[in-house]
Amino acid sequence: MIKNRSTRELLVESFIELSARNSFDKISVTDIINNCGVSRKSFYNTFLDKYDLVEYIHAKSLEDLQNQYINESPFFMAQNMVEYYRDHIAVYRSLSRSKHESIFQTIYRTSYNLTIKFILHKSGLKELPKDEAEVISLHVHGIVTKMMEWINNPQSADVKDIARYIVFSEPVCMQKRIGLKMPPEYSIHQI
Amino acid sequence: MTRDTKERIAVAFKAQASEKCIDKITTDDIICSAQVSRQTFYKHFADKYELAFLIYRQEVYAPANDYFRESGDFAGMLQMVLEALSRDGAYYSNLFRRGYVPNPFMTKLHELCLSSMAASVGIRNLTPSLKAVIDVWTSGTDALLAEWITGGAREKTQQIVDIIERSIPAELKEHFVKD
Numbered sequence: 001m002i003k004n005r006s007t008r009e010l011l012v013e014s015f016i017e018l019s020a021r022n023s024f025d026k027i028s029v030t031d032i033i034n035n036c037g038v039s040r041k042s043f044y045n046t047f048l049d050k051y052d053l054v055e056y057i058h059a060k061s062l063e064d065l066q067n068q069y070i071n072e073s074p075f076f077m078a079q080n081m082v083e084y085y086r087d088h089i090a091v092y093r094s095l096s097r098s099k100h101e102s103i104f105q106t107i108y109r110t111s112y113n114l115t116i117k118f119i120l121h122k123s124g125l126k127e128l129p130k131d132e133a134e135v136i137s138l139h140v141h142g143i144v145t146k147m148m149e150w151i152n153n154p155q156s157a158d159v160k161d162i163a164r165y166i167v168f169s170e171p172v173c174m175q176k177r178i179g180l181k182m183p184p185e186y187s188i189h190q191i
Numbered sequence: 192m193t194r195d196t197k198e199r200i201a202v203a204f205k206a207q208a209s210e211k212c213i214d215k216i217t218t219d220d221i222i223c224s225a226q227v228s229r230q231t232f233y234k235h236f237a238d239k240y241e242l243a244f245l246i247y248r249q250e251v252y253a254p255a256n257d258y259f260r261e262s263g264d265f266a267g268m269l270q271m272v273l274e275a276l277s278r279d280g281a282y283y284s285n286l287f288r289r290g291y292v293p294n295p296f297m298t299k300l301h302e303l304c305l306s307s308m309a310a311s312v313g314i315r316n317l318t319p320s321l322k323a324v325i326d327v328w329t330s331g332t333d334a335l336l337a338e339w340i341t342g343g344a345r346e347k348t349q350q351i352v353d354i355i356e357r358s359i360p361a362e363l364k365e366h367f368v369k370d
Contacts, residue, residue, distance in 0.1 A: 131357070138358040142331030146323075157323070165320065169327035169360040 008046050008056075010036045015053055019094040024054075024103060027094075051106055054095065059110045061088075066118055074170075074178065078163035082147070086159060089151050096148045107148075112140045123177040132173045139171055197235050199225045201246050204239065209281040213239060213296065240295035243286055244303075247296075251275040252303060265311045266352050273348040276340050284344075287337040297333065305329045312363050324360050331358060 014036035018027050029050060033043050047053045061084055069077040085092055095103050115136055116128060128136070143166055150162055157165075203225035207216050216239060222232050236242040251272055259268035276283045288294045308329050309317055317325075332355050339351055 131353070134354045135358045138331035138335050138354055139327070140331075141334035142327035142329070145330035145334065146327050161320070161323075165323040165327060168320070168362045169324045171358045172361045172364060173357065175361045 007038055007042050010038055011043060011046060011053060012057055014038070015050070015057070016088070016091055020090040022094065023097040024050075024094045025098050025100065051102060054103065055106050055110055057091070058107055059114070062111065062114050066114060070118070070121065074167050075163055078166045079159060082150075082159045082162045082166070085147055085151055086154065089154065092148065092151045096152060104144075108141060108144050111144050112137060115140050119174060119177045122179060125177070128177075132177075135171050135173055139169065139174065142169060193235075196227060196231060200227060200232060200235065200242065204242055205246065205279065205282050208243070208285050209279075210285075212285050213243060213294075238295070240299070243296045244299040247300065248303065250279075252307070256307065259307075259311065266356060268311070269352045269355055270348055273336075273339075273344075273351055276336070277344040277348070280340065280344055284341045287340050297337075301329060301333055304333060308332070312359070314363075321363075324362060328358060328360055328363075 011032060014032050015027065018031055018035055022031075027050065029040070029043055032038075032050065032053075033040055047056065062081065065077070065080055065084055069080055095107065098104075116133065119128060119136065120126065146162070146165065150156060200221060204216070204221050207220055207224060218229065218232060218239065221239065221242075222229055225232075236245070255268045255271040255275070258271055259265065262268075286296060288297050305322070305325060309322070309325050312325070314321055314325075335351065335354060339346060
């Protein structure tokens with residue numbers, strides 16, 4: 001029911017719909033509010049700007065996924081993450097075509113924070129040592145790049161394969177922290 | 192004589208690209224500064240991105256790669272790459288790009304790095320899966336290098352080399368040629 005939906009949800013849906021037809025750079029706050037009948041005042045009460053809106057979508061979706069699958073195998077979590085990107089392919093394609101570095105930073109930073117959170121939860125640590133955090137940063141850059149490439153060419157690999165690449169590319173320190181044990185049938189040499 | 196011409200073009204290009212972003216440099220800018228004809232430029236280079244890539248391959252990649260092939264010292268090779276980049280800091284910080292907007296130079300650079308990383312891990316038979324996994328590591332490395340050089344190369348090269356080495360995918364570790 002439209003009545004019961006919050007302003008935030010309306011704006012998110014409006015943005016997602018616009019993304020199907022427009023690149024991120026071409027979508028303005030005016031477009032977003034006109035597409036759902038929310039006032040400008042309400043927009044700015046909810047979000048700082050459209051980058052903030054994107055960060056909200058990305059962070060919330062991935063966080064929900066993480067909470068849901070945190071006790072499942074990393075493959076299963078990775079697979080669900082890839083499926084999430086696939087199900088929102090229009091949005092991420094639109095983002096990937098932006099000429100501005102800031103959107104890339106937004107996605108990377110959100111993904112990085114969530115990855116750290118995941119590792120801390122799994123390992124019981126309060127904080128990661130700086131040198132490990134730097135390694136995770138490199139890894140997340142790699143994953144985000146790979147995902148953005150894939151959503152622009154989803155025929156290049158199927159969901160299961162991408163999920164496997166994500167898990168297989170994890171650095172040693174990360175695998176140790178999350179206690180990942182590879183079942184033999186998942187050996188990289190067998191895919 | 193050809194080498195002389197190519198070098199003139201390269202020197203002119205580097206001087207320009209040290210001042211401004213490669214996207215803003217036109218072929219006219221380059222040929223004027225190098226005092227060569229348009230025909231001469233296009234005889235040697237498809238475009239400015241190819242020029243930039245060939246400069247990189249010659250000045251940064253080739254010496255480091257030669258060293259690696261002789262010594263098998265991956266860290267040492269990376270060190271050489273980083274030092275070469277920081278020697279031309281202004282130029283490379285204008286050239287390296289962060290983000291997903293495809294930049295023909297970064298694309299070619301990535302391919303080169305990928306094959307280099309694969310070789311360093313001693314993988315001869317690059318299956319699509321192995322390639323994909325190395326691809327993730329290489330993309331991460333590209334991003335780290337871009338951040339480092341555009342940030343003024345403040346961190347010590349050893350620190351950057353460390354991060355790259357410690358980021359190697361666990362699954363490739365067994366292949367990794369290291370003392």
